[in-house]
Amino acid sequence: MVRLLIMTIGKTHSGxxxxxxxxxxxxxxxxxxxxxxxxxxxxxxxxxxxxxxGENTLKHKxxxxxxxxxxxxxxxxxxxxxxxxxxxxxxxxxxxxxKQGFTAVMVYFDLPDALLMERVRNxxxxxxxxxxxxxxxxxxxxQQKQSGDPNxxxxxxxEADHVLTVTDSAELExxxxxxxxxxxxx
Numbered sequence: 129m130v131r132l133l134i135m136t137i138g139k140t141h142s143g144x145x146x147x148x149x150x151x152x153x154x155x156x157x158x159x160x161x162x163x164x165x166x167x168x169x170x171x172x173x174x175x176x177x178x179x180x181x182g183e184n185t186l187k188h189k190x191x192x193x194x195x196x197x198x199x200x201x202x203x204x205x206x207x208x209x210x211x212x213x214x215x216x217x218x219x220x221x222x223x224x225x226x227k228q229g230f231t232a233v234m235v236y237f238d239l240p241d242a243l244l245m246e247r248v249r250n251x252x253x254x255x256x257x258x259x260x261x262x263x264x265x266x267x268x269x270x271q272q273k274q275s276g277d278p279n280x281x282x283x284x285x286x287e288a289d290h291v292l293t294v295t296d297s298a299e300l301e302x303x304x305x306x307x308x309x310x311x312x313x314x
Contacts, residue, residue: 130314132158132205133230134307135221137212137283138237138294139271140264141247147235147300148209154308158205159198166190167257184259199228205311206230213271213280215287222288231314232288233307238295244268 136144248264
């Protein structure tokens with residue numbers, strides 16, 4: 129059986145988590161792996177051992193252990209739900225999964241910054257996931273400033289086996305259908 133690796137890419141509040149949850153409901157034999165869940169768990173129960181600067185190596189190791197278990201111990205399609213904005217890191221992740229026989233699907237959420245700012249300002253999401261930011265607005269402003277970084281650019285069509293882009297929330301159903309259809313053809 130060919131397995132899918134579905135990777136979401138986008139700024140905060142672009143709809144990655146909502147999309148991933150809907151996809152998990154519609155795509156049988158799949159699981160969402162969401163780093164925000166790992167951050168929330170770690171920050172709730174292990175805040176004292178979270179690195180205070182640099183990369184959050186603890187969160188990455190927790191995610192790595194969960195992904196490794198899902199790859200080796202299950203036959204599930206994997207939905208990696210986090211920002212995945214850095215091309216270098218995405219490439220490494222995708223190559224690793226391709227070597228293990230996965231078909232890579234990237235879903236890029238490219239919604240207007242004004243809409244994202246409106247969503248952030250009206251957000252009721254828990255801030256327990258934060259390590260260095262005080263608000264989602266701060267996260268979005270940081271992401272907007274980073275937009276000129278070529279490593280954080282939109283994915284190219286050759287980065288994955290399938291690259292799908294969402295520029296409007298009305299496109300979500302079509303993208304969900306496309307992925308479910310891809311899985312049924314494998």
